[in-house]
Amino acid sequence: MTGGGALAAAVQLAAAPAAYALDNGLAVTPQMGFNNWNSTHCRAEFNESMVEGIADIFVAKGLKDAGYQYVNIDDCWALPSRDASGNLVPDPVRFPHGIKAVADYVHSKGLKFGLYSSAGSMTCDVQGFPGGLGHEQQDANLWASWGVDYLKYDNCNNQGQDAQTRYKTMRDALNATGRPILFSICEWGANAPWQWAQPVGNSWRTTGDISDNWQSMINIAHQNEGLAPYSRSGAWNDPDMLEVGNGGMTGVEYRTHFSLWAEMSAPLLIGSDLRTASPETLSILTNKDIIAVDQDALGRQGTVVPSASGTTVMTKPLADGSRAVTLTNESSYATTVSTTVAALGIGGAKSYATKDLWSKKTGSVTDKVSATVPGHGTVMLRVTPDSPVPPPTGLTQLSDMSWLSAINGWGPAERDRSNGDINLGDGRTLAIRGTQYGKGLGVHANSDVTYNLGGACKDLTTDVGVDDETGGNGSVQFKIYRDDKLVADSGVVTGKDAAKHLTADLTGGAKLRLVVTDGGDGMSWDHADWANPRVACGNGPAAGAHALSDLNWSGASNGWGPVEKNTSNGEAALGDGGPISIKGATYAKGLGTNAYSEVTYYLAGTCTSVSTDVGVDDEAGPKGSVSFQIFRDSTKVADSGLMVTGDAAKHLTADVTGGDELRLVVTDGGNGTNSDHADWAAPQLTCS
Numbered sequence: 001m002t003g004g005g006a007l008a009a010a011v012q013l014a015a016a017p018a019a020y021a022l023d024n025g026l027a028v029t030p031q032m033g034f035n036n037w038n039s040t041h042c043r044a045e046f047n048e049s050m051v052e053g054i055a056d057i058f059v060a061k062g063l064k065d066a067g068y069q070y071v072n073i074d075d076c077w078a079l080p081s082r083d084a085s086g087n088l089v090p091d092p093v094r095f096p097h098g099i100k101a102v103a104d105y106v107h108s109k110g111l112k113f114g115l116y117s118s119a120g121s122m123t124c125d126v127q128g129f130p131g132g133l134g135h136e137q138q139d140a141n142l143w144a145s146w147g148v149d150y151l152k153y154d155n156c157n158n159q160g161q162d163a164q165t166r167y168k169t170m171r172d173a174l175n176a177t178g179r180p181i182l183f184s185i186c187e188w189g190a191n192a193p194w195q196w197a198q199p200v201g202n203s204w205r206t207t208g209d210i211s212d213n214w215q216s217m218i219n220i221a222h223q224n225e226g227l228a229p230y231s232r233s234g235a236w237n238d239p240d241m242l243e244v245g246n247g248g249m250t251g252v253e254y255r256t257h258f259s260l261w262a263e264m265s266a267p268l269l270i271g272s273d274l275r276t277a278s279p280e281t282l283s284i285l286t287n288k289d290i291i292a293v294d295q296d297a298l299g300r301q302g303t304v305v306p307s308a309s310g311t312t313v314m315t316k317p318l319a320d321g322s323r324a325v326t327l328t329n330e331s332s333y334a335t336t337v338s339t340t341v342a343a344l345g346i347g348g349a350k351s352y353a354t355k356d357l358w359s360k361k362t363g364s365v366t367d368k369v370s371a372t373v374p375g376h377g378t379v380m381l382r383v384t385p386d387s388p389v390p391p392p393t394g395l396t397q398l399s400d401m402s403w404l405s406a407i408n409g410w411g412p413a414e415r416d417r418s419n420g421d422i423n424l425g426d427g428r429t430l431a432i433r434g435t436q437y438g439k440g441l442g443v444h445a446n447s448d449v450t451y452n453l454g455g456a457c458k459d460l461t462t463d464v465g466v467d468d469e470t471g472g473n474g475s476v477q478f479k480i481y482r483d484d485k486l487v488a489d490s491g492v493v494t495g496k497d498a499a500k501h502l503t504a505d506l507t508g509g510a511k512l513r514l515v516v517t518d519g520g521d522g523m524s525w526d527h528a529d530w531a532n533p534r535v536a537c538g539n540g541p542a543a544g545a546h547a548l549s550d551l552n553w554s555g556a557s558n559g560w561g562p563v564e565k566n567t568s569n570g571e572a573a574l575g576d577g578g579p580i581s582i583k584g585a586t587y588a589k590g591l592g593t594n595a596y597s598e599v600t601y602y603l604a605g606t607c608t609s610v611s612t613d614v615g616v617d618d619e620a621g622p623k624g625s626v627s628f629q630i631f632r633d634s635t636k637v638a639d640s641g642l643m644v645t646g647d648a649a650k651h652l653t654a655d656v657t658g659g660d661e662l663r664l665v666v667t668d669g670g671n672g673t674n675s676d677h678a679d680w681a682a683p684q685l686t687c688s
Contacts, residue, residue: 021234021416021429021438024175026182027202028425029295030236032268033070033114034058035152038212038246039273042076042125047094050275051102055109057274064111066286067295068270070150070182071106072114075125082130087142103147114150114182115143119166120157131157133166136173144177153201155187163191164200171200184238184267189223192559192673194230194237195596198438199429203236203267210240212248214376218330221260223572225304225314226558229598231265232438233299233416233425238267245272245281255358256328256378258284262294263302263314263326263380289357290380293324297424299415300400302326303555304562305343309575311373313337315344321402322346322384324357329373338370341383345392348454349385356381390454393538394554394602395661397439398451398462398530404511407448409523414442418467419527430529432465432499437531442467445476445526447516453482453537457506458604459660462533464490465499469527472496475519476528482509492519499531506535536660540604541687547589548601548610548683554661555600559673563599564592568617569677580679582615582649587681592617595626595676597666601685608657612683613649620645620677625669628652628678632659642669649681656685 034054040046055071058064077099079089090099103113117139118124118131132139132153143151153170155163167185174181185193185201193204206227207220224239231237242261244254261268270285277285293316302316302324310331316324323344327337341347354363356371357380371379391401399415406413411422419442420427430437440462441449464478478490480502488504506512512535516528541551549565556563561572569592570577580587590612591599616624624645630638630652638654656662662685666678 021232022171022183022199022202023428024180024183024202025426026180027234027236029233029297029299030265030267031070031150031182031184031203032068032291033072033150034068034270034274035072035074035241037074038241038243038271042127046076048097048102052105054274055106055111058111059109061274061282062286064109066288067291068268070112070114072116072150072152072269074116074152075123076127076129077115078129080127080129086135086138088130088139100146107147112149113147114152115148116152116154118154118156119163119170119187120155121159122157124154124156132170133159133161136170137176140170140173140177144179144181148181150182150184152184152186155190163187163193164196167197167200192596194227198230198232198235202234203238205240206237207239210243212243212246214249214253217243217249217253217257219572221264222562224264224266226556226562228301228303229555229557231301236265236267237301239264241269241271243271244284245277250376251280251284252374252377254281254284256376258287258290259326259378259380260328262290263316263324265294265299265301265316268294287357289355289382293318293357293382298400298402305339307337307339311335311337313339317345317400317402319402320384321388322382325369325381325383326378327371327373327381328378329375332375334372334374336370337373337379338368340367341365341369344369344383346383346385346389348389349387351386353384353386354381388452388454390452390456391535391537395534395536398533398535399439399441401451404450404452407446408443409446409526410444413447413449416440418442418469418529419444420469428469430531431468432463432529432531433468433497435499437463437529439532441514441530441533443516443528443530445516445518445523445528447528449514451512453506453509453512455508455510457509457535457537459506460504460512460533460535462502463499463531464502465493465497465529465531466495467527467529470495470525474525474527475521476526477517477519478502478528478530479515479517480504481513481515482506483511494519495525536604538602538604540602540606541685543687546685546687548680548685549589549591551601551685553599554602555598558593558597559676560594563597566590568592568619568679569594570619578619580681581618582613582679582681583618583646585649587613587679589682591664591680591683593666593678593680595666595668595673595678597678599664601662603656603659603662603687605658605660607659607662607685607687608655609653609686610656610662610683611651611653613651613681614640615643615647615649615679615681616645617677617679621675623671624675624677625671626676626678627667627669628680629665629667630654631663631665632656633661644669645675
């Protein structure tokens with residue numbers, strides 16, 4: 001609505017990162033539903049009666065009440081040839097009343113209907129059904145006329161055409177229909193979709209197809225774990241559909257499967273035959289405590305924290321300030337899996353309530369979180385501090401934190417979206433005078449959002465302005481308070497003004513308040529954005545020189561397997577690399593990565609320089625080709641240029657003086673990420 005006032009506080013024109021979200025208003029939380037492929041494939045039983053029966057089961061067996069919404073059909077629904085007008089034709093034997101009749105039946109149950117195609121000349125089944133390549137708008141219009149709510153778009157027979165172009169073309173076609181259709185990109189992670197698919201689809205497959213066995217499931221989980229930074233509301237990492245109930249794993253293993261998918265904010269798409277599902281299968285699929293973790297409004301994917309060999313611990317922040325925790329035992333025999341509240345990111349409270357989300361047993365802890373876990377099992381806990389805890393050490397986006405309170409002048413305060421209208425999640429990508437932002441808070445004057453700091457934080461940086469959804473209208477004033485002290489003020493900002501950059505000193509503050517007031521002309525159109533707001537909290541590395549592999553990073557994502565300490569990247573499993581080696585020169589210390597990779601370290605403004613050798617590891621194949629980049633906060637301070645397999649190491653040095661964050665980035669050299677095993681060799685950080 002508007003604002004006024006003017007306290008000088010480091011105000012300048014904003015430089016913002018590009019946005020990454022598909023603004024179709026769908027998948028605010030990960031989609032939940034059913035897909036028939038695993039249970040029927042293309043057999044004759046895949047037909048109109050079967051699909052409508054699944055909708056009936058959703059209602060009768062409590063799946064709809066548990067949150068499952070989409071009844072989706074997969075390949076083989078169409079005839080092998082288009083009609084004379086080029087339209088897809090439903091198979092009249094399988095669907096004698098047509099697809100629209102099936103969609104209408106599903107809708108009559110209060111559910112939504114989805115179907116399948118491929119971004120190629122044909123779909124994936126060997127019978128050769130027509131794909132969508134070259135027919136995108138025609139197909140999208142037809143599907144919209146049938147009442148389709150969801151499209152799974154595969155990657156077969158793609159004629160070698162660029163993946164991004166093919167999927168963007170279908171995105172635009174779906175948008176042009178005017179019907180909200182959730183867009184599920186299924187290109188198997190082949191082209192690193194997490195790097196480009198956020199503004200294209202609502203979810204994207206991160207891996208190859210899952211199989212109904214323990215090794216396939218746990219390997220896929222590990223491949224998806226490192227991609228947490230790319231997941232957000234409306235845009236989710238998808239490690240493939242659920243195998244729960246298909247018979248290839250034990251009940252213990254299926255509970256692990258369901259727990260990990262929920263912890264990773266993955267789409268929950270049932271892939272088993274619900275017509276014959278056992279009571280155990282249904283009890284797993286309808287566990288509302290687990291589903292609540294997957295569907296949590298904060299929208300964060302869980303991340304891995306250090307644990308003993310053969311075990312995996314993940315922590316997921318939740319909107320109420322608690323953490324969902326998975327304690328997974330990957331060995332065949334029962335063992336104790338442990339972590340601490342500090343490792344989970346919620347240290348600082350006197351005690352913590354715990355709830356086992358499978359057994360429903362409750363308890364409390366003060367520091368250590370531990371459980372005896374059966375072989376291939378997972379104990380999943382909700383751990384809730386008895387009082388608000390300070391933010392974790394490092395740089396944290398406010399939209400990724402739980403607030404203490406949020407008062408808003410119109411509708412709810414939104415995370416990573418503009419204010420929109422009256423309903424939660426109805427905004428769009430934050431945008432101020434054409435500059436878009438992937439992270440932030442969308443509010444409306446008069447607004448007051450309060451966070452707990454616990455005296456642990458140093459500063460806040462943010463861009464502020466009136467969101468472009470107002471059409472240039474609106475005027476507001478942004479104010480930042482450390483406890484009761486005003487520490488930054490934007491002055492009056494209108495819908496015609498560029499974003500302003502605010503920096504606020506938070507040292508010693510117990511609470512942070514973000515206040516937006518009307519600018520003096522009434523509160524209509526006062527849609528106000530706190531764009532890319534980040535708090536720096538806690539201390540950085542101690543004074544002196546540090547091998548980076550001896551420090552804990554604040555974040556790490558990797559194009560293949562995990563980032564490795566003191567070994568090459570190796571394969572998909574943790575610890576499977578060899579000695580770091582670049583054209584015969586070996587290094588005892590370093591980081592082994594695979595493009596695209598980002599490793600971040602929190603510096604707290606106390607470090608001065610970083611130096612490292614870089615190159616493609618000798619284990620890489622002949623196509624290895626990468627570039628190494630070093631960033632101090634958002635400023636690039638070193639770049640290796642293109643390096644390929646067989647190049648001698650290059651030495652990079654970079655000035656990081658005053659930076660809150662160090663980012664080590666490896667990008668693909670342009671020929672795909674196969675063999676892009678990239679080494680940060682003997683990297684050393686100097687701090688004062």
